[in-house]
Amino acid sequence: MLKRAEKEKLVADLRERFGTAQAVFVTGIEGLTVAQMSELRKKLREENTHYQVVKNTLLRLASKETPVEPLTNYIEGATAVAIAYEDPVAVAKILTEFAKENKKFAVRGGVLSGKGISAEEVASLATLPTKEVLLAQMLSVLQGPPAKFVRLMSGILQKFLFALEAIKEKKAQAEAA
Known part of the structure; x- marks a missing residue:
């Protein structure tokens, strides 16, 4: 269990990350193994993307009154966020490819330039060059x-x-x- 001070620090850290992000994607991670999560983190790190599992209440608090607030529509169940700092298209490609390979993994949606995008829109974003x-x-x-x-x-x-x-x-x- 995280203590209150740790939770506040986590929320502040996420807010700061959201402020510099070009896009944030919300994923469902129920049923994934540690090895699968490590593989995904490694791929995302290569694209200068931060990937973190976050409690839903803390994620809602962190996104409140920020440009990524629309992502609260996609928060449910076991959740992780991919915070893209450079190329959102490359991150969307990694996430959709990983979802095809791992049926338990799901891209729920995200926020791109302050606008909420659905899982279908993330998949179409992944088709762009x-x-x-x-x-x-x-x-x-x-x-x-x-x-x-x-x-x-x-x-x-x-x-x-x-x-x-x-x-x-x-x-x-x-x-x-």
Whole structure:
């Protein structure tokens, strides 16, 4: 049993984490083994995500009057939260893949940019490309117009040079004749 001071410290720590999080996901962990939880924590740690089992009342207290308050709609039973600090899409992918592999694990929902998202929305978030892939796609789109402009300008210059060469050859033929 946690003492009151420990509970207050835990609530304050969670509030602080919620303030810096990009997304928070609520998961059901009933029936998972310690080995399965360790495996999940390891995967999430690689994505700079904090994963913690929390009592429901403490989680409700910690989320009260914070941007992640909508997550209280998904709190029931044995609960853990995944607090994503960087890439919510990568975390959603890890959680949905883990849920497919472990039938006892469930993603109940979460909060993304202050808005509550259901388990179905978390699953659709997991289908999006990662942040790095999206940035690469955007960069390729931004590179397109300047590259086309350079090719266009070099084509004009090339045609001009061909025209000058043709005039030079014509003059050489006229002088030779």
